[in-house]
Amino acid sequence: GAGVSQSPRYKVAKRGQDVALRCDPISGHVSLFWYQQALGQGPEFLTYFQNEAQLDKSGLPSDRFFAERPEGSVSTLKIQRTQQEDSAVYLCASSLGELEYNEQFFGPGTRLTVL
Amino acid sequence: DAKTTQPNSMESNEEEPVHLPCNHSTISGTDYIHWYRQLPSQGPEYVIHGLTSNVNNRMASLAIAEDRKSSTLILHRATLRDAAVYYCILRRLSGSARQLTFGSGTQLTVLP
Numbered sequence: 159g160a161g162v163s164q165s166p167r168y169k170v171a172k173r174g175q176d177v178a179l180r181c182d183p184i185s186g187h188v189s190l191f192w193y194q195q196a197l198g199q200g201p202e203f204l205t206y207f208q209n210e211a212q213l214d215k216s217g218l219p220s221d222r223f224f225a226e227r228p229e230g231s232v233s234t235l236k237i238q239r240t241q242q243e244d245s246a247v248y249l250c251a252s253s254l255g256e257l258e259y260n261e262q263f264f265g266p267g268t269r270l271t272v273l
Numbered sequence: 274d275a276k277t278t279q280p281n282s283m284e285s286n287e288e289e290p291v292h293l294p295c296n297h298s299t300i301s302g303t304d305y306i307h308w309y310r311q312l313p314s315q316g317p318e319y320v321i322h323g324l325t326s327n328v329n330n331r332m333a334s335l336a337i338a339e340d341r342k343s344s345t346l347i348l349h350r351a352t353l354r355d356a357a358v359y360y361c362i363l364r365r366l367s368g369s370a371r372q373l374t375f376g377s378g379t380q381l382t383v384l385p
Contacts, residue, residue: 162316191372200360200375201317214371249316251373262309262373264316 160184162265164250170271171240179235179268183252190233191262192225193249201249207233208256240272277361282380285351293346293379295361300341305364308335308346309373310357317360317375320346356383 163182171177183190189208193201194217203217209230218225222241227233237244247269251262278296285291297306308320321328321335323344328335334347348355358378 189371193372200358200377201373203372203374206371208371217372251316256371261319261322262317264318266314267316 162250162252162263164248164265164268166268167266168269168271170273172273173242174239176236176238177240177270179237179248179270181233181235181250181252181265183231183233183250184254184263185231187252187254187263189253189256189260189262190227191251191253192233192235193251194219195247195249195267197246204235204248237270240270242272245270245272277363277376279359279361279376279379281377282382284382284384285348286384287353288350291348291351291355291381291383293348293359293361293381294343295345296343297361297363298342300363301365303365306335306337306341306344307362307364307373308333309360309362309375310355311360311378312354312357317373320359322364351381351383353383353385356381 165180191206192204195201205225206214207227210227222238224236247267249267251264253260253262305322305324307322309317310320311317321333323335336345358380360375360378362373
């Protein structure tokens with residue numbers, strides 16, 4: 159069956175450009191998460207949606223980062239005025255419910271390189 | 274969430290069992306123990322989880338100490354495809370946080 163998909167898989171941006179990263183979760187999954195993974199590190203939480211509501215954005219590193227999920231399915235992570243320190247793999251995950259022991263299904267990630 | 278401690282790296286020979294340890298001495302009674310793994314160039318994938326009793330599934334077994342302060346992920350016969358970073362994660366029931374908190378994990382190398 160279809161898993162979580164992310165696009166693009168790779169993105170190269172010049173410093174100062176805006177980028178938009180897309181996540182297509184598994185159909186029917188209520189919860190959606192964005193994580194950032196720097197090279198050689200474990201993923202770090204950015205933000206969480208339950209349906210269309212953004213319930214937690216405590217992990218967003220600055221106000222240049224913005225995420226939305228307007229219809230409760232597809233989500234977009236937008237980074238404005240990209241900086242070199244934004245270079246990382248951005249992972250999206252979805253889960254069926256909102257319970258803490260629900261399995262999260264991850265996409266393959268988008269590797270962002272800011273030159 | 275409570276903190277977990279894992280070795281940075283481990284090696285195993287192909288087709289031999291692998292025991293990946295995790296210490297979580299500050300675990301609370303409502304913390305679930307989850308394991309995820311991340312293969313090279315892929316997103317993490319769920320492996321197994323448990324609360325108090327040992328658990329088995331098609332991928333692995335999870336052995337939980339009686340005091341719950343440590344646990345061990347067991348791969349019964351390692352294959353080259355099991356080479357990955359393995360993360361031990363605690364998730365609190367009814368906590369406000371829904372996200373996974375990853376540490377640095379254990380890099381498992383499987384030798385042919």
